[in-house]
Amino acid sequence: MSGVSRRHFLRLTAGTGAAVVLSSATPAALAEGGPRDTRVYVLVVDGCRPDEIGPVLTPHLHRLRESGTNFPAARSLPVMETIPNHVMMMSGLRPDRSGVPANSVYDPGEGAVRTLDRPSDLRAATLLDRLRAAGHVTGSVLSKEYLYGIFGERASVRWEPFPIVPVSGHAPDLATTDALIAMVHRADPALVFVNLGDVDRAGHTDLTGTTLRAARTAALWSTDLQVGRFVADLKRTGRWASSVLLVLADHAMDWSLPHRVVSLAGRLAADPALTGRVVVAQNGGADLLTFTGPEAERAAAVARMRSIAAGTEGVLSVHAPAELRLGPEAGDLVAYCRAGWRFTDPDVWSNPIPGNHGHPATEPIPFFVAGGHPAVRAGATSSAPARTVDVAPTVGALFGLPEPAGGYDGTARLDALVGV
Amino acid sequence: MFRAGGVAAVAAGAGAFGGVAVADTGPFAHGVASGDPLPGGVVLWTRVTPVADAVPGSGAGPEVRVRWEMALDEGFRNVVARGAVPTGPARDHTVKVDVTGLAPGTWYWYRFHLGGAASPAGRTRTAPAGDAPVDRLRFGVVSCSNLQAGHFSAYRHLARREDLDGVLHLGDYLYEYAPGEYQARDVVVRPHDPPIEMTTLAHYRRRHAQYKADPDLRALHARVPFVVTWDDHESANDAWSGGAQNHTEGAEGRWLDRRAAAQRAYAEWMPVRYEPGGRLYRRFTFGALAELSMLDLRTYRSRQAAHPLDPAIHDPDRTITGDAQLRWLRDGLVTSGAQWKLVGNPVMIAPVRFPSTLSTEELRALSRLTGPLTGVPYNVDQWDGYTADRRELFAALRDHGVRDTVFLTGDIHSGWAADLPYDPLTYPLNRNSVGTELVCTSVTSDNLDDILRVPPRTVSLGVEAAVRVANPHVRYLDFDSHGFSVLEVAPSRVQMDWFALADRTDPGSAARHTASFTVRAGTQRAVRTWEPLR
Numbered sequence: 001m002s003g004v005s006r007r008h009f010l011r012l013t014a015g016t017g018a019a020v021v022l023s024s025a026t027p028a029a030l031a032e033g034g035p036r037d038t039r040v041y042v043l044v045v046d047g048c049r050p051d052e053i054g055p056v057l058t059p060h061l062h063r064l065r066e067s068g069t070n071f072p073a074a075r076s077l078p079v080m081e082t083i084p085n086h087v088m089m090m091s092g093l094r095p096d097r098s099g100v101p102a103n104s105v106y107d108p109g110e111g112a113v114r115t116l117d118r119p120s121d122l123r124a125a126t127l128l129d130r131l132r133a134a135g136h137v138t139g140s141v142l143s144k145e146y147l148y149g150i151f152g153e154r155a156s157v158r159w160e161p162f163p164i165v166p167v168s169g170h171a172p173d174l175a176t177t178d179a180l181i182a183m184v185h186r187a188d189p190a191l192v193f194v195n196l197g198d199v200d201r202a203g204h205t206d207l208t209g210t211t212l213r214a215a216r217t218a219a220l221w222s223t224d225l226q227v228g229r230f231v232a233d234l235k236r237t238g239r240w241a242s243s244v245l246l247v248l249a250d251h252a253m254d255w256s257l258p259h260r261v262v263s264l265a266g267r268l269a270a271d272p273a274l275t276g277r278v279v280v281a282q283n284g285g286a287d288l289l290t291f292t293g294p295e296a297e298r299a300a301a302v303a304r305m306r307s308i309a310a311g312t313e314g315v316l317s318v319h320a321p322a323e324l325r326l327g328p329e330a331g332d333l334v335a336y337c338r339a340g341w342r343f344t345d346p347d348v349w350s351n352p353i354p355g356n357h358g359h360p361a362t363e364p365i366p367f368f369v370a371g372g373h374p375a376v377r378a379g380a381t382s383s384a385p386a387r388t389v390d391v392a393p394t395v396g397a398l399f400g401l402p403e404p405a406g407g408y409d410g411t412a413r414l415d416a417l418v419g420v
Numbered sequence: 421m422f423r424a425g426g427v428a429a430v431a432a433g434a435g436a437f438g439g440v441a442v443a444d445t446g447p448f449a450h451g452v453a454s455g456d457p458l459p460g461g462v463v464l465w466t467r468v469t470p471v472a473d474a475v476p477g478s479g480a481g482p483e484v485r486v487r488w489e490m491a492l493d494e495g496f497r498n499v500v501a502r503g504a505v506p507t508g509p510a511r512d513h514t515v516k517v518d519v520t521g522l523a524p525g526t527w528y529w530y531r532f533h534l535g536g537a538a539s540p541a542g543r544t545r546t547a548p549a550g551d552a553p554v555d556r557l558r559f560g561v562v563s564c565s566n567l568q569a570g571h572f573s574a575y576r577h578l579a580r581r582e583d584l585d586g587v588l589h590l591g592d593y594l595y596e597y598a599p600g601e602y603q604a605r606d607v608v609v610r611p612h613d614p615p616i617e618m619t620t621l622a623h624y625r626r627r628h629a630q631y632k633a634d635p636d637l638r639a640l641h642a643r644v645p646f647v648v649t650w651d652d653h654e655s656a657n658d659a660w661s662g663g664a665q666n667h668t669e670g671a672e673g674r675w676l677d678r679r680a681a682a683q684r685a686y687a688e689w690m691p692v693r694y695e696p697g698g699r700l701y702r703r704f705t706f707g708a709l710a711e712l713s714m715l716d717l718r719t720y721r722s723r724q725a726a727h728p729l730d731p732a733i734h735d736p737d738r739t740i741t742g743d744a745q746l747r748w749l750r751d752g753l754v755t756s757g758a759q760w761k762l763v764g765n766p767v768m769i770a771p772v773r774f775p776s777t778l779s780t781e782e783l784r785a786l787s788r789l790t791g792p793l794t795g796v797p798y799n800v801d802q803w804d805g806y807t808a809d810r811r812e813l814f815a816a817l818r819d820h821g822v823r824d825t826v827f828l829t830g831d832i833h834s835g836w837a838a839d840l841p842y843d844p845l846t847y848p849l850n851r852n853s854v855g856t857e858l859v860c861t862s863v864t865s866d867n868l869d870d871i872l873r874v875p876p877r878t879v880s881l882g883v884e885a886a887v888r889v890a891n892p893h894v895r896y897l898d899f900d901s902h903g904f905s906v907l908e909v910a911p912s913r914v915q916m917d918w919f920a921l922a923d924r925t926d927p928g929s930a931a932r933h934t935a936s937f938t939v940r941a942g943t944q945r946a947v948r949t950w951e952p953l954r
Contacts, residue, residue, distance in 0.1 A: 050823075050942045072911065072941030073708075073759040073823070252821070316819050339818045363821040364942070381912035381941065383553065383708040383759035415553065 007153075012186055014178035022183055024157045038373060040191045040244045040395050041180075041230075042089065045223060046082060046144070047200030047357065048249040050074070050366040057220055060228030061366075064247060068370030069377045069416035071386035075363040076251040078324035079103075079286045079334065082200070083116050085250035085388040086147055090126035090193060092392030092408035094325040099123035100150070101326035102358075106279045106290040113281045116329075117145070119152030125404055127392050128154040131191055134401060139189035143176040143197035145169045157187045168205075170197035177226040181233050191395060195250075198223050203253040203355040216253075216355070240372035244398060246391060249365040251357040254285065256342040258354075262314040264289065264335060265346035271304055273297075278305060280345040281331065285359025287343045288321075290331030302332045309333065314341040316359065325409075336360055369394075369416035382415040447534045450476075450629060451638035454544035455646040455691030457586060457704070459524035462544050462645055464488060464517045465691035466532045467632065474513055476629030477614075477622035483508035486515045487533040490522075494529050494541065512625045514688040524549040525707075542642040545585055547706050554707035558953070560587040560644070561905040561916070563651070563766075563830020564862030565637075566595045568612055569604040570924030572636040574863045574904035577919065577931045579639040581906070583953075586644050588712075588907070590830030590860065591651025591766040593690070594631045596666065605870050609925050619672045624685035632689065641691070648692050649700060649714045651766040651831050655682035658801055659718045661742075679719075701745050703752055710909050711758035713749055717766045720745060725800040733805045740767075740806035750813055754820045759941070760909050761825040761855075769803040769810060769827050770838035770857045775890035782883050785871045802832075817854040818842050823942055825855035826914055828907065833867040835859060835905070835918045837896035837937040837946040848892050853944040858916040858937065860905035861898065864924045868899035876900040895946045896937055903931055908953050914939045917952045 007023045014020050045061070050072065055062045076085055077094070079102040087100040095101035100116050107114050116122075128138045128151060140155035142148045146169065148161055159179040161171035171179075173196045180194055202219030227247075234240045264287055268278045277293035278301075289309065291301045310318045316338045321330035337343055339361035344351035356362075367386045369376055375398065389410035396403070397412040397420050414420055450467040466486070467476070474481025489502040501522070507515050515532065522528065525548040532539040548554045560578040578587060595602060596618045599611035613630040614623055631637060652658055655678065658665035663675045672678065684696045694700050700716040720742025725732045732738055741749065753761050774786060803810045817825055827840070836859035841847035861867065868880045880899040888894050901920035908915045915938040922930045936953070937946045 051944075070912070070941075075821070338815070339821075360820045361818065364823050381910070383911040385708070385757060385759075 010186065012182040014182050016174065016178050018175060018178050020159065020179045020182040021162070022157050022159055022179070022187065024187070025153060026156070037242065038190065038244065038375075038398055039188070039239065039242050040246065040398055042191070042193050042391060042395065043227065043245060043247045044086065044089070044195045045199055045227075045247065045249050045366070046195055046197045047203050047251060047253045048220070048366055049252040050364050052220055053366055057217065058224035060224045060231060061247065064227070064231070064245065064370040065366070065368045067378060068245075068368055069380040069382055071367040071382050071384060071413065071416075073383055074248065074365050074367030074386040076249070076365050077387050077389055078326060079283055079288075079330070080251040080358050080360070080362045081283050081286070082144065082250050083146060083150055086195065087122055087126075087150065088389040088410070089248075089250075089391035090128055090151070091122075091124040092389055092396070092404065092410045093124050094389060094409040095330070096322070096325045096327040097124060097406070097409065099327060099329055101321065101330040102281065102283045102286065102288055103146070104281045104283050105288060105329050106281045106331055108290075108292075113279060115146050117149030119150060122150050126151070126154055127191060127395055127401070128193060130401060130404065131399060132156050134399070136190035136399065137187055139183050139187060139192040141176055141180045141183060141192060142195045143171045143173065144195060147195055151193075155189070155193065157183055157189055159183060165201070168197070168201040170201055173198040173223045173226045177230055180230055184233070184239070185237070190399065196223050196226065200253070204353045206255070206355055235372075242373055243371040244369065244373045244376055245371045246369050246395065248367040248388065248391070250388060252362040252364050253355050253357055254339055254359065254361045255354050256340050256356060260314060260341045261344045261348065261351070262312055262337055262341055263344050263348045264309055264312060266348075267308055267312060268305060271308060273304055274301060277301065279331075282343050282345040282351060283358040284351070284356035285337045285342060285362060287335040287345055288331045289333040289335060298332070305333055309335045314338055369413070375417045375420050377416050377418050380415070382413070384413060384415050386413050446537045448532065448537070448539035450632035451641055452530070452532065452539050452542040453641035453646065453691040454530065454542055455648065456693040456702075457545060457547045457645045457647070459547045459549045459705070460522050461518060461520040462522065462528070462546055463691045463693055464490070464519060464530050464542070464544070465515065466539055467512070467514045467629070467689070468507065468532075468534050469513065470534060474509070476512055477625035479509045479622070481509050481513060484513075484534060488515075488517055488530060489533075490519055490528050490530045492526070492528065494543075496529065496531070496541070500528070511688050512685070516688075516691070518693060522546050525552065540642060544645045547704060548709075549707060550705055552707040554709035555910065557585050557706050557710060557909040558583050559907045560584050560640070561590065561828055561860045561907050562587065562863055563590040563860055564592040564833055564865040566592070566602065566862070566865040567610050567631060567634065568595065568597065568599065568602060568608050569866060570609050570864035570902065571927040571929065572634050572863060573921050573924070573927070573929040573931065574902070574919075575634075575640040576636040578904055579636065579643045584644050584906070587640060587646045588764055588828060589646055589648040590764055590828060591649055592653040592830065592865065593648065593650070594627055595653045596627070596656050604864065604866065604925055605873065607925065617666075619678055621681035621684060624682050625688065628685055628689035646691055647704060647712065647714060647764065648690055649716060649764050649766055650686060650718065652718055654686055655679050655718065658724060660721045660723045661719060662723060701748065705758060706909075708758060709911060710760040710762055711752070711756050712762040712764060713752055714764040715741065715749065715766060716745065717741065721806070725805050728800055730800070733800060734807050736808040738806055738808065740803060740809050746809055746812065750816045753822050753825060754816055756822075759824055759911060760914060761822065762909070763825065763827045765827040765829045765857075767802045767831045768799070768829050768836070768857065768859060770836070770840055770893065771804055771844050771891070772799065772802075772887070772894070773890050775886040782872070782879070785868055786883065788871050814840065814842050814854050822854070823944065826939060827855065827857040829857055829859040832859060833862040833865050835861040835896065835898040835901060835935065836894065837916070838891075839893040839895065839945050841893045844891075844893065851945070853893065855944055856939045856946045858905070858907070858946065861901050861903055861918065861920075863904065864902055867902070896935060896948065898934065901934055906953060912941055915949065915953060
């Protein structure tokens with residue numbers, strides 16, 4: 001990442017013996033904390049489907065869900081990808097206000113498709129910086145390099161994901177949990193934003209995903225153990241009674257067979273009016289289409305693009321970005337695929353992985369509030385339509401943080417809380 | 421569904437061709453009812469008999485004005501709404517008022533006045549406000565109430581409960597047959613009036629009047645609001661858009677005239693927000709907890725396939741819903757803001773393949789329950805006979821990640837709980853369920869043991885086991901019991917309890933709990949529970 005400012009580093013040894021390096025802008029953030037007040041841990045089990053949590057495979061997550069307040073109607077928001085939904089969680093704003101609509105967009109300034117992984121890509125304030133400005137210590141423990149990239153130095157205390165698994169670009173949940181526990185022990189932030197990447201990464205690459213989901217199942221089991229380890233540590237160190245855990249996923253996962261692929265780039269290029277003038281930013285189950293020709297021709301070209309995309313087998317629907325509350329960064333059109341399909345663009349070999357998300361089939365997510373804090377409503381279920389964008393207003397309410405300028409797009413899910 | 425029996429013995433004296441006597445009940449012999457609750461309104465219903473000869477279907481009697489009032493208390497000290505409406509022979513002296521401006525989630529009492537006479541008081545309840553959190557809803561769920569086949573004890577048991585917000589009647593509220601055409605095995609427990617098959621407006625009106633005079637049905641109507649839809653017997657067996665199995669074009673008039681008469685009588689006699697020529701399919705919202713889409717699967721459907729091997733069952737040009745209703749249902753489910761998407765569904769949507777291991781006699785009996793069978797896997801009067809519509813609907817649920825859709829179904833005179841596989845062939849491997857279906861049994865109409873003429877829970881047990889083996893998504897099946905169901909909807913789960921009558925031919929029959937299944941939120945699976953609702 002660019003623009004690294006003066007940073008203070010602290011090397012710790014985790015309970016597993018691994019080294020954990022935290023960084024912060026000020027030494028004070030790494031000082032031992034005072035008497036313990038409300039602590040909130042937003043744990044994102046990346047890519048987890050709500051129906052994958054159960055008493056046998058994921059007993060710790062299951063117990064947490066049963067013990068607190070569950071939101072079974074919870075859903076991810078467009079585009080159902082990791083970066084935009086993490087940004088929505090922390091900002092409480094939809095992408096048309098944050099500037100982050102997808103993982104991958106066409107950047108007209110650079111004339112290329114790129115990942116939104118730069119601190120400057122996120123135009124809105126987040127809880128990490130707003131709570132920090134209000135005098136709280138905040139922390140980020142994000143297993144994926146691009147998340148660490150976009151959230152940059154917003155948190156008072158950060159963990160830079162390490163070691164990184166080649167290809168997947170993420171740190172294993174074991175290391176992430178080591179870092180989380182070390183950060184809580186040492187800096188004890190009021191809010192820690194955590195991404196556990198194993199379940200998502202195993203889901204993407206699981207060639208048995210349409211049937212057996214062998215790797216995925218193993219990852220769920222192992223990630224659940226890590227969550228259990230963190231909860232046990234909070235209890236062991238006397239922190240449980242002041243802790244609120246908000247556990248959710250950023251999106252779900254859907255598996256497709258190799259013949260269920262949609263490649264729009266070639267079909268669009270075959271239209272003489274569009275040849276060489278459409279760029280596709282592929283986001284698994286969603287394609288962002290941008291017309292790069294003359295402005296005067298845009299309206300007609302977009303109509304042709306829409307017609308071609310909508311007429312392609314495997315395409316579920318085509319939307320103007322504004323319909324989905326996506327800003328101009330999303331390009332001219334968003335195409336979704338059907339369940340059991342995936343996009344592979346620009347080429348038919350570009351996306352070989354069976355597990356994908358980004359399309360509406362991957363909207364349902366787990367979303368529950370647990371913990372020993374007296375504000376947590378125990379043993380409850382709410383019909384409320386919780387969304388990823390609701391995390392910031394819910395956590396903000398716990399800290400009495402005022403709404404940002406222009407208000408939140410999300411809703412504080414106070415069903416889960418008592419006396420807030 | 422239709423199963424004509426053999427020659428029937430008419431048990432009691434058939435009513436004279438003059439309708440139900442009203443002398444002892446004053447002008448309100450057919451009771452009061454309410455239905456179609458919205459957050460701010462509800463439909464109130466009654467029928468008046470202003471003079472003795474204004475009997476149902478007669479076209480006789482004067483124009484009158486009927487006053488109504490609605491209160492927050494049973495003693496009518498706190499009246500919040502009142503009015504007066506005209507009625508007369510043109511609408512068979514029925515009265516229907518769509519009261520608006522009410523408070524959401526509130527119990528009300530209502531009654532009617534004609535001259536100095538007051539109706540019995542009814543009780544009703546508005547739906548919760550659109551975005552309100554709702555912890556619990558409870559509905560009685562019933563279907564297939566054939567007066568000739570028994571007494572409506574199921575309604576009485578529901579009326580005695582204190583925990584219901586309403587009743588869902590999923591169709592076959594009344595039957596078209598003449599005495600002797602369709603009853604309880606061989607016994608006509610209570611003969612139909614008029615004592616012929618209903619084909620004209622006067623017939624339909626009189627039949628409705630006969631049913632509304634039943635004390636158990638009157639008690640339940642007066643207790644809670646109904647949400648109803650029709651299936652086929654409200655007009656004629658196996659109705660479709662252009663005819664019906666039990667309609668002979670010409671000899672019984674034109675089908676469109678007969679159906680228009682049936683629909684007009686239905687609009688007059690049922691507490692439903694429906695008028696002839698309008699749309700019966702409609703949607704209700706119960707806060708953030710649930711939405712209920714009530715379907716009409718008779719008015720727009722293509723003719724049933726000739727037999728279960730007919731490739732027409734997969735023809736995308738054939739429809740059970742009609743294009744507009746399917747679009748309305750699909751779009752409503754996909755964009756719903758409610759957690760539970762309930763669908764009031766007159767005929768079963770779960771795919772059911774009948775096993776090849778059954779005996780000829782068992783297959784013949786099943787076919788009498790479900791329609792032509794001849795050893796192959798479909799009941800072509802259900803969604804199984806219109807697979808393109810089902811495919812489109814299930815694909816929409818899957819493509820849009822729609823959770824917690826529960827079809828509530830009647831028609832088939834048996835209790836079922838089933839998951840709804842997107843692909844039945846791979847279902848045992850990957851449990852690709854897009855929703856669930858809970859089917860209530862008949863209030864009285866014949867089912868498998870009746871057709872086989874064997875004691876309940878004997879031969880049927882083997883048939884049920886065989887059906888479940890051939891259909892692993894079917895979690896529960898009871899081919900024998902008559903009775904009712906109670907449905908609870910809560911944020912954490914939906915549960916249906918099934919209750920069976922001891923003897924449908926006994927007017928005082930007891931009922932007992934037989935089974936319970938839950939669908940936990942987010943699972944799309946029906947699972948047995950041993951704890952009935954409390």
